[in-house]
Amino acid sequence: MPLPFFHRRLASPFTQWVWAIVALLGSVFLFEACGGSADRPDISQDKLKLKVQRFEQDFFALDTLQLSASLEQLKKKYPRFAQDFLYNILGTVPAEEAIDLPRFIQLYQPVKHQADSLLPSLDSAAGVVEQGLKYFHHYVPQQVLPQQLISFVGPMNGYGAVITPDAIG
8 A cells, every 4th residue: 555645755765864854953952942950040039829729629519509699609719710700711691690600510520520630739730830920020020920820621612721910720
């Protein structure tokens, strides 16, 4: 069986050598670019501790039979983020919450369970985000940094990450 056209082009000896050289140079460049820590600024004195909140745990625990009362509790615990999540990320409106939220919870329960099994704790992720924010603050010291890292499970066709005035989600 002959190889498809694009496989035949890659199978020529000249093309293989070109790809080998490109891969070697790319690897050298990558290792040099990610090299030692000598050029990194000292961020050890920066005091930043993100408060990690698992919004998806509280959201998926909503009592859909007592939705109004449950939503009020959620909005008290996450005063700004709950509003952003409901009306900007999910795209619902107050008049449609009673229909949209139970349906979303039902449809995305498997996604939430999978996320829980893959990320039982966000401590390591918070450490990486804190370090990145410290470097950012080193170069842009006048910028106010968020103090919270809020995890959430949103619609697949929606936002994967958001930044609000006081949190990263």
